């Protein structure tokens with residue numbers, strides 16, 4: 001009797017928190033393909049089964065049989081707390097000015113951006129620092145999207161600040177040494193300090209990566225210059241951020257490693273003439289460089305994750321919609337719509353190890369975006385998700 005009672009109780013609680021999703025078109029972000037007429041069983045906000053042999057009749061059904069479902073999106077390279085008012089013209093000068101802004105202003109800006117990201121289907125932002133005096137508790141208090149943060153990055157010398165910025169340096173970065181203590185969600189190391197011509201020692205990079213891995217933390221290496229990229233490639237780190245000056249040989253090396261490439265795409269925003277006149281033509285050429293690098297990487301089957309590196313605030317801008325613009329811009333690089341979706345979901349999720357999202361598979365969170373029309377036919381449909389589910393709950 002007691003056994004029967006507890007069985008009954010299990011059944012009742014299962015029903016109370018479980019639901020079935022019937023999905024017309026489901027994006028499999030691992031294979032980068034769409035699957036027709038799929039059935040998901042979700043329990044306690046997590047995907048329990050896909051296409052089970054038997055669907056419990058009593059469970060509530062969410063009927064999405066004429067809809068397109070993708071995992072919620074992830075920005076694998078963000079700086080939610082940073083604003084560059086020089087629009088890329090002089091990043092160092094912009095950074096120096098921004099470091100001196102008060103912390104409340106930075107928090108308000110980041111919250112505005114997080115809210116805007118949530119509206120267009122993002123669930124997670126992997127933040128790579130430049131948050132000044134904002135504490136990691138305050139970073140985690142943002143609402144709308146989850147934030148996984150490296151905190152202030154570790155630099156070999158002066159980071160990306162102009163020389164003679166000791167006060168700003170102390171606020172904005174941590175000095176790299178073999179005594180570094182890692183307390184954040186993930187670790188960010190600077191292999192180079194472009195526009196400053198300083199490099200981290202490859203031996204130290206390696207040592208710090210080992211230390212972080214022993215603590216089960218993933219490591220992102222910021223590398224823009226060729227020599228910095230060389231250091232990043234031998235470091236054993238998990239992701240290579242930017243990779244602007246990567247040579248053919250280095251791409252081949254990258255392909256032989258299990259390292260994820262995070263090219264950064266905010267330069268795409270300057271393809272719009274109204275924004276281009278705010279900055280100079282530097283960011284646009286940055287985007288064409290990123291485009292070429294993405295093409296090379298995909299040809300060599302490197303895992304490429306979507307990273308915005310978006311830290312601009314345009315007049316009448318909308319931070320979230322601008323991210324969708326960047327995902328769309330990928331198709332001008334010869335990336336297919338499905339590859340772009342894969343980059344902004346599963347591949348981006350692989351750059352962190354804390355939130356199980358970015359893939360519609362058992363064990364992953366039920367974080368979905370629903371569209372009335374096919375994103376594969378036109379990525380512009382991503383601008384207006386019709387419904388969103390986070391941990392199985394409808395949020396809009």
Ligand SMILES: [Zn+2]
Nearest residue numbers: 077079128309
């Ligand atoms: Zn960045």
